[in-house]
Amino acid sequence: MNPSTSLRAGLFATVRARRSDAFSLDVALSAPAGVTILFGASGSGKSTVLRAIAGLLRPDAGSIAIGPRVLFDRSANVDVAARDRHIGYVFQHLALFPHLTVEENLAFGLYGQPPETRRRKVREIAASFRIDHLLERRPPAISGGERQRTALARSLVTDPAALLLDEPLSALDHVTQSRIIDDLRRWNAAHEIPILYVTHSHREVFALATTWWSSTTAASWLPARRTTCSRCPSRRRWRSSPASRTCCRRASSSERRTPAR
Numbered sequence: 539m540n541p542s543t544s545l546r547a548g549l550f551a552t553v554r555a556r557r558s559d560a561f562s563l564d565v566a567l568s569a570p571a572g573v574t575i576l577f578g579a580s581g582s583g584k585s586t587v588l589r590a591i592a593g594l595l596r597p598d599a600g601s602i603a604i605g606p607r608v609l610f611d612r613s614a615n616v617d618v619a620a621r622d623r624h625i626g627y628v629f630q631h632l633a634l635f636p637h638l639t640v641e642e643n644l645a646f647g648l649y650g651q652p653p654e655t656r657r658r659k660v661r662e663i664a665a666s667f668r669i670d671h672l673l674e675r676r677p678p679a680i681s682g683g684e685r686q687r688t689a690l691a692r693s694l695v696t697d698p699a700a701l702l703l704d705e706p707l708s709a710l711d712h713v714t715q716s717r718i719i720d721d722l723r724r725w726n727a728a729h730e731i732p733i734l735y736v737t738h739s740h741r742e743v744f745a746l747a748t749t750w751w752s753s754t755t756a757a758s759w760l761p762a763r764r765t766t767c768s769r770c771p772s773r774r775r776w777r778s779s780p781a782s783r784t785c786c787r788r789a790s791s792s793e794r795r796t797p798a799r
Contacts, residue, residue: 549700549732552600553590563587566600569700571730573723573746577737584736588702591734592627593620604699604732626693626701630708632685634677640664640688641673647696663695667721683714690722694729701733707742719745 548570556562563583567574576584589595591602593609596617602610604625609618634643641660648656664670667687677685686706693701707715723746726733735746 549591549602549604549734551587551591551602553587553597553602554599555586555590555595555597557583557586567751569732569734570749571732572726572749573733573735574749574751575735575737575743575746576751577743578751580738585704588627588704588734588736591700592625592702593618593623607699624696624699626696626698628689628693628701628703628706630704630706632689634685634689634692636677639674639676640669640680643677643688644673644692644695647692659695663691666694666725667691667718683710683718686710686714686718687721690718694725697729698731700731703733703735705736705738708738712741715741716745722746 548568550568552566554562554564561581561583563586565583565587567576567587576587578584586595590597590600590610597610597612599612600610601608601612608614608616609623610616635646638646641664644660644663645656648659651659660673661670664673667690669684669687669691672680672684672688677688680688690703690706707718710718719742722733735742737743
């Protein structure tokens, strides 16, 4: 069975990890189908959460599941290997293979599938992210935006059950960011998998988020929601806490969030 077809319910993670004497992460979050943003200060544990979900870091305690499939449960001694979790992951540095062509990078995760199947999937994902004209070129010979599209396409060509993105657009200009965001939204409208997206950018929260989690201090995470202020009902804003009652006109700059769509 394709891992992403029966796992629409979303991703659920409880992660407890002591990373140093000065920092311990203790977070529980859920990410439904769609884009969930992890937004917060540097050092608050955003990338650590992604690494734990991907299987690259073993939490001290907790559990991780996508739909009914348990990937990690410390108390039950369950720890599915990273390669078997069916999770796509785009790192900040992209991790493309510089000696392989774009086509070979895209096909890398399809090893073992019939050649015609590999070619078809590569062509389809390349067209989705508008890099089909670059298939014979290598990463050093294409632009930063094209490398980013290649990394996204490579993470999605295997039809993962979830996608993890660690500040994937931070090095790109706003125009390129907007075009890639549009392509990602279009792709996920058809596939409906949970996407966990780490960013520092309010623009990306505004453009992508269906839900998000905010951290203003290390290891202190709160779900956010859309609310409407009674003094200005036409202007909805993100709140870092369901208990927030501060009018958006009176909120301090540190409390403001980008207007919701």
